[in-house]
Amino acid sequence: MNMDIESPLISVIIPNYNRGDLLPETLDSLLGQTYPAWEAMVVDDGSTDNSLEVGKQYAAKDARIRFILRNREPSGAPVCRNIGFEASTGNYIIFLDSDDLLSRTALSQRIDVIGREPEYDFWVFPILMFRKSPADATMLWNIDNGEPDLHRFLILDAPWQTSGPIWRREAVQKIGGFTEGLACWQDVDFHLKALIAPLKGLKSYRSDPDVFYRQHETQSISQGEISSPAKLKSRFQLFTTHADALLPSLTRSSRDDLRLLGGNIAIGAAKALNTAIADAVIRYGLRTKIFNPLIAFQLRVLVILYLLRLNRLPVFGQIILKATNKYRQDSHIGKHRHVKE
Secondary structure (H helix, E strand, C coil), rough: CCCCCCCCCEEEEECCCCCCCCCHHHHHHHHHHCCCCCCEEEECCCCCCCCCHHHHHHHHHHHCEEEEEECCCCCHHHHHHHHHHHCCCCCCEEEEECCCCCCCCCHHHHHHHHHHHCCCCCEECCCCEECCCCCCEECCCCCCCCCCHHHHHCCCCCCCCCEEEEEEEHHHHHCCCCCCCCCCCCHHHHHHHHHHCCCCCECCCCCCCCCEEEECCCCCCCCCCCCCHHHHHHHHHHHHHHHHHHHHCCHHHHHHHHHHHHHHHHHHHHHHHHHHHHHHHHHHHHHHHCCCCCHHHHHHHHHHHHHHCCCCHHHHHHHHHHHHHHHCCCCCCCCCECCCC
16 A cells, blocks of 8 residues: 555654565564554665565655665764654654564554643553564563662663653754664663753553563664764763762752662773773762762772783682672663563
């Protein structure tokens, strides 16, 4: 079916890199929507597989789908999402990954909630996780445990994933879209910007889960070792950017959260033998009083122990492990998932 819609209400932004095998499922989930007033911006990040052919086929099949090539540097999902947003025209925005799927009623459900609760900047919906088929999805991305959303994002326990919210267009414009050039934690950064702004969000967790998040080894466009210099630098950038934004009105709780985040990044850099990043985190933490002198001293000792590779010795390894437990936040995929009832 070829459907022309002059003013689409919802714009779905889909960054793509070498997902030619999975992109059809994602686009089919859009074509099957019960709500017709949408457009999709598929922005390719320089794929070397058959993504271009797949994208052109779907664009020819339905005028609501546009296939766009990334036209500026740097590469990566944040740039592609921003390009897609700039090319879109919808009043509301959903950022969907090229390997994830929408339920048939996702868009209609979200519009219904917006109609009932129109005073918000964004609305968050539940996500189900799957490996082989959405029919087997029984695990929720995360649950609302009563803790503040800002706290959970700062400790890397993300209460929702990129596709969970639907955004008012003006809200995305207000926070400047995604930060381009980040090699990791782009979604954490984006949502922290929204919460610190602050934008007003509604968690519609009583709604049906309407996104299926695909779990596999290569989770996103930005791949590679978490200890790579680019990813460590991005982590440091995220830490300082959001700490700077919070410092003027810093609460004790946020200071504690930033201490954990900074300590986690410093120790991660130490494990990767990247003393420059570890030292930069510690110096920043001292200067801003996020770290007191004792915490800074403890972190410097841990950096030295990792540099000497003492963590490989049984006795020292256990001592170091216990000392670093307070900073161990290794994943921004939620820790409070539960089986769907």
